[in-house]
Amino acid sequence: MGQTEEEIKQSEMYQIFVGKQVNKDIHRMKGNRMVEFAEALGDLNPKYVDVGVKENGKPDYSKIVAHPAYPNCFTVNAAFDLLGWKFPLKEGQTEATPFVLSFGKVLHTGQTYDYSNAEAPIVHGMKLYTTGALEKAYIRNKRLWLQMHLDTHTKDGKLVVQTTVYTVFREGGFTTEY
Template sequence: MYKELIGKKSKKVKNTIERGLVKRFAESIGDLHPIYVDEEVGSNSRYGTNIAPPTFPRVLSSGAIEGLKLPNKGLIHGEQIYHYKRPLLVGEEIYSYSVIEDYYEKQGSNGLMGFLATKRYGEDAQGEIIFTEESITIITETVRKAMKV
């Protein structure tokens, strides 16, 4: 279904790690650790500023991968793994893009399921990778049939 897209990637998109967005994100996940939201704590930390929570890249834009069309509903979030070289700093610019890593299928009790593996990269202005985010999206038999209509 998506095998022809393996290796395709989006164009890099510039994102700014905005203080207000970091605070709203921390509130939404219920983790108001002072390193995320308290400016004084951030300025006195080893980073010299506040940092974003580890799952924050989820809200960053990483562009569209040409040819990738997923339904708006019915997908299952299978897995998500983050790797960091350092935290995301409030105020910095991050360039993010995504790559289709793999697509495979497995027979389940409710039919054939598709597994779409993607990897998102976040780089600083010098092109150094700060984080990667690996995710698996599960496409159920019901969703697969609806997509072919």
């Protein structure tokens, strides 16, 4: 189903956010969190959960890598970043109109993890940086549809994963008048 004329007009006001960068997010990779994530999926493949023991008795995470779905953790903060976005103040306005009215109205509608250009695996001890921007925003079927692209790099700039996030805010969850 296409957009109504009203939805096309409402979509226009969201175009000021297209290209807007989300806050750079820093992730310190910890082996125990990587294991916790794989276990939450019930994926007990040794390459994700087989933690060794160092001579000093501490866990040895050197032989495991993060589960390929782990980059979900890099997207959560980016999604929550939207909560703070606001429309520019208009003349006479004392309080900016928020982008999101209710985060309870958000639904995740799609996701892509792309490792095809990855230059390093995600391992314990890494400091990773996620940057990205809103790529698309439009209203259709009384819902606000968003597409966000994120790149996650190591400290020295090596790409580890590219992620595309698709979300929808249901009716009542986003601003329709500005």
